[in-house]
Amino acid sequence: EPEVTQTPSHQVTQMGQEVILRCVPISNHLYFYWYRQILGQKVEFLVSFYNNEISEKSEIFDDQFSVERPDGSNFTLKIRSTKLEDSAMYFCASSVTSGVSYEQYFGPGTRLTVT
Amino acid sequence: GQQVMQIPQYQHVQEGEDFTTYCNSSTTLSNIQWYKQRPGGHPVFLIQLVKSGEVKKQKRLTFQFGEAKKNSSLHITATQTTDVGTYFCAGPAYNTDKLIFGTGTRLQVFP
Numbered sequence: 001e002p003e004v005t006q007t008p009s010h011q012v013t014q015m016g017q018e019v020i021l022r023c024v025p026i027s028n029h030l031y032f033y034w035y036r037q038i039l040g041q042k043v044e045f046l047v048s049f050y051n052n053e054i055s056e057k058s059e060i061f062d063d064q065f066s067v068e069r070p071d072g073s074n075f076t077l078k079i080r081s082t083k084l085e086d087s088a089m090y091f092c093a094s095s096v097t098s099g100v101s102y103e104q105y106f107g108p109g110t111r112l113t114v115t
Numbered sequence: 116g117q118q119v120m121q122i123p124q125y126q127h128v129q130e131g132e133d134f135t136t137y138c139n140s141s142t143t144l145s146n147i148q149w150y151k152q153r154p155g156g157h158p159v160f161l162i163q164l165v166k167s168g169e170v171k172k173q174k175r176l177t178f179q180f181g182e183a184k185k186n187s188s189l190h191i192t193a194t195q196t197t198d199v200g201t202y203f204c205a206g207p208a209y210n211t212d213k214l215i216f217g218t219g220t221r222l223q224v225f226p
Contacts, residue, residue, distance in 0.1 A: 031212075033214075035216075042203065042216050042217065042218050042219050043150075043152075043158060043203060043205075043216040044216070045213050045214055045215065045216070048212045048213065050212070055212045056211050056212040056213045058213065091157055091158070102163075103148065103160035103163060104148075104160065104214065105160070106157040106158045106159070107157060108156075108157050109157050
């Protein structure tokens with residue numbers, strides 16, 4: 001069964017450093033998402049991406065964050081200057097069409113630790 | 116902004132007992148989705164409900180969408196240790212492409 005993959009599984013970085021989290025969505029899916037989950041808390045929406053542009057973003061997704069689909073398969077989340085409070089699990093998700101009407105497939109996540 | 120709350124936050128049950136989690140949205144939802152997250156895992160889609168008053172069953176799991184489309188519930192009959200995890204409801208924010216997750220209910224099942 002096709003699945004969303006994410007790399008790395010764990011990233012440790014120092015405060016102020018840039019990180020890039022990578023995701024490979026399911027190949028025939030058109031909508032892509034990033035969520036984050038602080039340990040023990042709920043899943044929080046960050047951004048949705050369709051047709052090579054952001055379709056929606058949350059208040060969390062400020063100027064420090066950016067997303068890109070650099071080629072036909074990868075979908076990346078960049079955090080320019082990490083803060084301690086960016087430490088969380090970051091999940092990529094994809095859906096075959098309009099995400100809020102169809103199930104979203106989540107990747108295994110990248111655990112980001114900012115020290 | 117839109118909020119989606121779930122109760123209870125935690126539930127510990129003996130294997131074989133039933134379990135219910137309730138989900139309440141501050142706004143009317145076009146649909147509601149349920150996800151399960153195993154400890155250390157990622158959210159996995161369980162089901163989507165669209166119609167007012169809709170009830171769907173998946174083996175021992177029964178999902179319900181309220182008449183006003185602002186609340187939902189998940190009921191598990193005769194829990195098993197494989198049911199352990201956190202159950203999240205999620206609904207779309209009005210007129211957006213944003214999925215708002217509920218606060219989650221963590222289920223622990225003791226053998």
